[in-house]
Amino acid sequence: MNNKLTVIAASLLVAFSAPLFADQAEDIASLKEQVRELQKKAGGNNLKFSADYRVTMDSIEYKMADGTTAKNDGLLSNRLEIGMGYQPFDNLVFHGLLSYNKAYGESLGETGMGDFDWVTNENLSDNGLNVKEVYMLYLGDQFFGNEQIPWTASLGRRPSTNGFIANNREGYDQPKSPLGHSINVEFDGLSISAKLDQITGVSGMDAKICAGRGLSSATFPRFSSTGTDYADSDGGIDNIDMIGFIVTPYNNGQYDIKAQYYFANNMIGYDKDNTAAGFQDFGNLQNMTLSMQVNGVGEFINDFLDDTVLFASASASQTLPKDGMAMLGSTDKEIGYSYWVGATFPAFFEGDRFGLEYNHGSKYWRSFTYGEDTLIGSKIAARGDAYEAYYNIPIIGESLYFQLRYTYINYDYTGSNGFFGSASGTPTAMADIASGYGGYYVESAQDLRAMIRYNY
Structure with missing residues (x-):
């Protein structure tokens, strides 16, 4: 029965x-x-399930430093994300997200750095369904006995892409954690957050501690010839670990301010004089980011301004080389910076929106934004200028909508999307690239994308 x-x-x-x-x-x-x-x-x-499916067509073009070009006029791709969740008790939640992302008619497989854990689900790959998010969330109603401090704790593969203000370009997505200006990659770790508004009297104040591991030192796989399964290897890559703090000093629904600091150790890269040695540890990295969003200009001025969203962010990174390694091509502690401004506003019909964004990165700017949803590479990582415009129009509510987006990146220096070593991370001015090597360096890139997306 x-x-x-x-x-x-x-x-x-x-x-x-x-x-x-x-x-x-x-x-x-x-x-x-x-x-x-x-x-x-x-x-x-x-389990309760959700579905997020989109079809995109991108026309991409790269202009190399020697004047040549590389392009693809009609790259079609599918992306499917299947969400799942269950709350067996009031204070316990399970969440998961499976993802599939591939080009039409092509299984690109795991080539180059396409299988790197930070971007497993953001790169066009094969027909496989991968885990993008999976974590347990505990909801506490009092922190160390204080009933005025609700808190949460989570453990697992955390939602660390499409964060604060980075979500604006994705249509109607809500922001995830952490701040999208400096971190936009997949990550395994934990977080503990506490709401502080009740004890401080400051609207929306909260604080969060996040920690995670970006790479494991478990060098040897199962049934290795040495018999030392999952052990470290002498001279091998150490664990890449990160710890960060996210604070919301104020959020009343209209004005939302967030600050973030992180420290990451054992940053990897290639030595330009010894690329055959593979990945090596070049040093540590720290970052400070301050982001703000204004949801509605003024108050009841007119419908257009009431529905306009403005956002701005500033971020600074600092390299901490160790053992004389040339981190980003320099043995000194180098500071890079980036700023980012943008706006979204209502357009012609009910629910449709335009968006405009601009960001700039300096010579030694380095972000963890490898997982950004841009096929030509992260615009936020650019050591130069990036311009973007997009138009979102709902077809059936917010469950089915169309987007047209154009992204243009002009690089002042090389290495924007590289790792932390001297081989791919050294910033070289485009004007200083030696004759005959210009075909190896992208000077500018553009991506015109049309998308239709179902989200329920």
């Missing part, structure tokens, strides 16, 4: 037994409780 028939049968038994055995109240109450448990198992005790 299936669950539904069991529930019906048990319910009828309770209904008809009550007048005949009125003196057996305890047994009836017990039977009713069994019915409730069966109803829970039949209807509510299961």
Whole structure:
């Protein structure tokens, strides 16, 4: 007998037994409780799913420093994300997100750095369905006994792409954690956050500690020839770990301010004089970011300004080389900076929106934004200038919408999307590139993208 028939049968038994055995109240109450448990198992005790599917067509072009070009006029791709979640208790949540992302008619496979853990689901790959997010979330109602401080703790593969202000270009997405100006990669780790507004009296104030591992030193796989499965290797790459702090000093719904600091160790890269040695540890990196978003200009001035969103962010990174390694081509502690401004505003019809963004990065700017959803490479990582415009129009509510987006990046220096070594991370001015080597360096890139997306 299936669950539904069991529930019906048990319910009828309770209904008809009550007048005949009125003196057996305890047994009836017990039977009713069994019915409730069966109803829970039949209807509510299961994972809840969501679907996010899009089809995009990109026209991309790269202009090299020697004047040559590389392009693809019609790159079609699919992306499917299947979300899942369940809350068995008021204070416990499970969340997962599976992703598939590939070009039409092509399984590009894991080539180059396409399989690097930070960008597993952002690169066009094959037909495989990968885990993008999976974590447990605990919801606490009092922090160390203080009922005025609700708190949360999570552990697993955290939602660390499409963060604050980076979400604006993605249509109607809500921001994830952390701040998109300096971190936009997939990451495994933990977080603990606490709401501080009740004890401080400051609207929306909260604080979060995040920590994670970006690369494991477990060098040897299962059944390795050495017999030392998952052990470190002498002279091998150390763990890449990161710790960060995210603070919201103020958020009243209209004005939202967030600050973030992180420290990451054992940054990897290639030595330009010894690329055959593979990845090496070049040093550590720290970053400070301050971002702000204004949801509506003024108050009840007019409908257009009330529905206009402005955002701005400033970020600074500093390299911390170790053992005389030339981190980003320099043995000194180098500071890089980036700023980013943008706006989204209503357009012609109900729910449609235009967006404009501009960002600039300096010579030694370095971000963790490898997972940014831009096929020509992260615009936020650019050591130079990036311009972007987009138009989102809902077709059926926010469940089905169309986007047209154009991104243009002009690089002042090389190495914007490289790692942290001297081989791919050294910033070289475009004007200083030696004759004959210009075909190896992208001077500018552009991406015109049309997308239709279903999200429910």
